[in-house]
Amino acid sequence: MLFNSFRFLVFFPVVVGLYYLISPRFRWVLLLLASYYFYMCWNVNYILLIFISTLVDYACGLHIARSHSHTTKKILLLISLSVNLGLLIAFKYYGFLTTSAENLLGDFNLVYQFPQLDILLPVGISFYTFQTLSYTIDVYRGTSEPERHFGIFSLYVAFFPQLVAGPIERSYRLLPQLRQWVTLNYVNVRNGLCLMAFGFFKKVVVADRLAEYVNAVYNNPIEHGGFSTIIATYFFAFQIYCDFSGYSDIAIGAALVLGVQLMTNFRQPYFSRDIGEFWARWHISLSTWFKDYVYIPLGGNRNSKWRWYYNLMVVFVISGLWHGADWNFVIWGMLHGLFIIGSVIAQGRSPYRDSDRTIVPACNWKTWLQVFFTFHLVLLGWVFFRANNVSDAILIIKNSFDISFFDDQVNLFRFQVDFPMSVVLIVLLLVIDYLQLSEGFNKRLRSLHSVIKWALLVFGLLTIMVLGKFNGADFLYFQF
């Protein structure tokens, strides 16, 4: 079920209504059923994968905690890792791995064809796999207690607001919230709805509008000149930001209406001063996951310099692969790895720092230069991320240097008004993000009179209805 679908707009109020109607004791049952229903609306059969993940990690978690033998704990952890990663590899990477192997063998004049699996990529498999993995690893490390209630644990794996595209929650944050008895809280509901409305605005008004232009260029790069290509790349940077952060806002808002606080996933990433900071502001739940479960176990920065750089590169290549089973995602990850190593060499400090440091509104030109430079490094990465394949990405980069103002068809929108409107929306979004950099802005918003706040919400909803693109476009991160 897509958040931006009629089905969700009907499903969510029904769930919320029932949630606050029934006894808190049975709410987990309702949420679990609702979560499975939410997932099964996409594909009924693939709920089996979630069952398997749930069963294996529940059992492994309990037995790891009970066992006193280190070897047994290790074996149980390995079972959990093998099952979860096995499913992920089978469903997401099998095609990519076999095609790559066939191509490699072909380079040595060896012809071999692996059997083809005609399977659909399960929506959100990368997200819920990482979430359950983090649980088993935390229990193994002893940083989390195992969940003994099978129903609550199942809900932790399948909690619908964040099931298919995150944020990837940690067990020690989410499980206690799922156990607690929530009472209807006006502020939570209001804030949750506002966040959802802002998420919908970002998705259907901004991202889906920009997508029209981006798709026209990126799906047919050979036919577009430099100017259109550059505009499409800038537009894509904001499309993916609005698409994914919009999804996160809806997820966090929906959970908040149900009294559950999910972690923040985005903090104005395009105002980052270096790539390290970008990753502390972009898809925070994933980058902290990689930090905790890949980077630190590899040794982090407590090694020789070269080993440190190697660790960083490994993390980003895996991150690239996590995003998509194709070489362009690997290159995207490698590029970010290189940028981050460059940033580490230049600054001599770990890229994994606190993302809360703020750029005060009255910052100096040097800060703006850093922000500008970082944004353009990210932009280069987005070319590989969005292009349909590596050769298309190279063609797009090549095209970007071929500026021909007069030959290029700049406005590829169906409606003339969409081009200036897209630019205005991007500027508006940047202004909002910039204001949100300062703590005071959110406080001022909260302190507004409630009539003004409701008026703003109604205005926002009307804007969504009038300017929204309601073609049921998928969220980009669903494919991961």
Add this chain to the structure above:
Amino acid sequence: MKTKVLRVVIFVTALICLLFAMLIRCDYEWQKENVLDKDIVYDTDIYGDLYQICMVDNFRIMIDPRRAQYQFSEKQPSTEDADVLIFGDSFLDHPRQKGIHELIADSTGLRVFYESHYLTPIYMADLVGIEKSRKRVMIMEVVERYVSTIDAYKPEPAHAESQLEDESTSDNYPVVDWASQASRTAIAFLFPKDADQSYEFLVRRGIFINRISALISTIKFDLFGYINETTPVFSKDPPMLFYHESVDSSKYSYFHYHSDEEITAIVENLKEIHDYLLENYNLEFVLFPVPNKITIAHKLVTEEPYDNFLPRFFEKMEEQELPIIKIYEEFVTSDRLLYYPNDTHWNTLGMNLAYKIVVSRLAEIRSQLANDSTLMVE
């Protein structure tokens, strides 16, 4: 206090949504009877099929309501009894006036059999059970943009037989047991196919809420020029909507240039159909192409000249001695509006003009057939 109000709002909203969830699971006929606005749903609409899509009030102009379909009336003869067989498309299927087929039946006394052709005249002739008998005329009405897609598909007898066998087998030996059937029914109920489209349909056509949808669409149109992508081209003065297929970048479009080779290929295909129907059913296949609305009214929206597809096509058909009913010339020279502004189809004037041409051409062809001694005529 705030929490109490919120609780009430949440429960009321949940109830409304639950109601919606139940409504989309109801039978379409029940929905039409109870919750849909009949004025804007197919087969009872009075604002045109294109208005139904875009819902912009500038095009909410009342037109003739649809009539009961001739093919379900008592006038419809069996294929065996019919003197003339007419296979039609949307211009005749569910017209807003007495259709050409009905007018012919009423005015000439001929027994006219009517059926939809779904662009496969040979297949449909077989499907409706036409037998080879006396020589008869089979008229096929088709809109201009689909002339190139008429399919010479012929049913394969072996395939049809095996299909029949499969059906009879499944009657006697159900493939699924009751348990799996029950679970399938439950799944189909819980996860209805195309649920989003059903919700959208209900929101846009619902008796109380369609005006809100229309208001939003109209605001979008007036402020930003946004209109549904299925009706992308329009004229405001006079109001006129055009269907996307006839104006997009496809081969059906007005803007597609039909090369001579393309036209030759179309004619060859039609000749194959003509000869097959003549040989196997003793039917004289007569094509009746109806000009696209944009072909006649293109000056309202574009300066691009017409590629003269229809006149060029008629010429090639005549070269091959294939019978055809030509209404293009009369339509293009008429100074009257022959199509509804908010519908893909002709209005009463257009239909009447076409009828006159069809009926006179039919008489001509029938008299030619009667005079042709080589043919098996009743």
